[in-house]
Amino acid sequence: MTDLEGVSQDLWNIQGISFLEYLKEGYFRDIFDVSRITQQAMPGVIGKNYILDEIYESTSDSACGRFSTGEFGVEAPILDVQQKIYTGKREFHESTMLPFYFGFYTPHSSNILERMLGILLLSRFNKYGIRSIVLPHLVTHFESAYPGLQLKVEKIVPTSFVNAVISKSEIKKIRLSTNKLPESYRGVLTKEDFDNVYEVETVIKPKPRSFFSKPGWISSMAKGVPLNTIISLPDVEISRLKIEVSTGKGRTRTINVANVDRMAANIEITNPVTTGGNHILKDCWFEEADILADDCFLELGLKIPEWKNDVTLIKYDRGTIDQNDEKIATQAEAVAV
Structure with missing residues (x-):
């Protein structure tokens, strides 16, 4: 995060609140459970959409959850490859949604220079990801909320x-x-x-x-x-x-x-624990993501406590937060930055 002159700013003091507070009490609340279309379907063009459908309990230095993204705008029959029969039809307005996990990590250091650093880890599935789908709206939302500030989200240098x-x-x-x-x-x-x-x-x-x-x-x-x-x-x-x-x-x-x-700056999770739907369990993904975040910050010279994010579901409902203490088995895939 910088000002308009490019000077880095403290992620823990944005007009009196932290960047994580902005995410949890501003950005997440505004977009939670609302499908957003990033590309309209037109003749010869597939439509694209995404939704923030789950937020999880996290440490005081992180924020994590799940986006789902999909494509729509084409009709197609659905074939059961085992029974070798058609079982239904995908309609023009129906979107096939894939789940992707994310984790924001911003260490609350006593050193103000270190509080200017944060890491965002995003999951991938095969060739699919959410970076180009989600980040443009996040940047626009933040800069509209805080005129005079700019949110910079850049890929980690491969060497680091x-x-x-x-x-x-x-x-x-x-x-x-x-x-x-x-x-x-x-x-x-x-x-x-x-x-x-x-x-x-x-x-x-x-x-x-x-x-x-x-x-x-x-x-x-x-x-x-x-x-x-x-x-x-x-x-x-x-x-x-x-x-x-x-x-x-x-x-x-x-x-x-x-x-x-x-x-x-991509890694694959080897032998992931998956659900019956062939998606990695969220517990498995966040365990890997928390460790990778530690490694990245240590490489940057920051000595910080290890993250142990609890993937208990938080539900935003009419301005209140209801916590479900039972861990919900959901889905994700791989990790990328």
């Missing part, structure tokens, strides 16, 4: 992110993927299938009960050096790379380099 993830971790696997079958692999398939190959993945693993040292190319990629100028295969180009690291206590994280020319 990667250092935060691997500084206390050990590398257990490196996965290299290509979209073309290497010449040396062609004996595995018949000639007719050479052009039918979608992806070839090479997995590099250390001996049992051991780990790889951290190679220098990881920091080089984080600084913007393209992967294919560092690592090459004889007759194919590397299209994707994933680094699996162990953080101790059986916890594994995966740094997913989605674009070989640019390392993104």
